[in-house]
Amino acid sequence: MSRAIRRAVAFIESSFAQPVSLATLAGTAGLSVSRFATLFRKEVGISPHRYVCLVRIQHAKRLLRDGVPPCEVAAEVGFFDQSHLGRHFRRAVGVTPGHFVASPEARLS
Numbered sequence: 001m002s003r004a005i006r007r008a009v010a011f012i013e014s015s016f017a018q019p020v021s022l023a024t025l026a027g028t029a030g031l032s033v034s035r036f037a038t039l040f041r042k043e044v045g046i047s048p049h050r051y052v053c054l055v056r057i058q059h060a061k062r063l064l065r066d067g068v069p070p071c072e073v074a075a076e077v078g079f080f081d082q083s084h085l086g087r088h089f090r091r092a093v094g095v096t097p098g099h100f101v102a103s104p105e106a107r108l109s
Helices: 003-015 022-029 033-044 048-065 070-077 082-093 097-102 104-108
Strands: none
Touching: 003 022, 003 033, 003 048, 022 033, 022 048, 033 048, 048 070, 048 082, 048 097, 070 082, 070 097, 082 097
């Protein structure tokens, strides 16, 4: 992975709970927006937006396992609201946050 993309990934992982724009990520990487988006997808395999969502989902899973209510989880990990969390969570994990908490996966992972 190139240094520019590593910087952007590190920024995402440290700032995932804040609004993260493509322009901000490109600036962090020292690239134009279009070049950054192309290079990120080539090197990481998914779009920058998808990567931000997946990082947020990983943190959301941890908080849900710890018993934090979904409405609080949404705010803590950077989603607009519980509905926004639910939509992205279902796409990434295959179940809603509520079903995840009740599942054996939540206890095992």
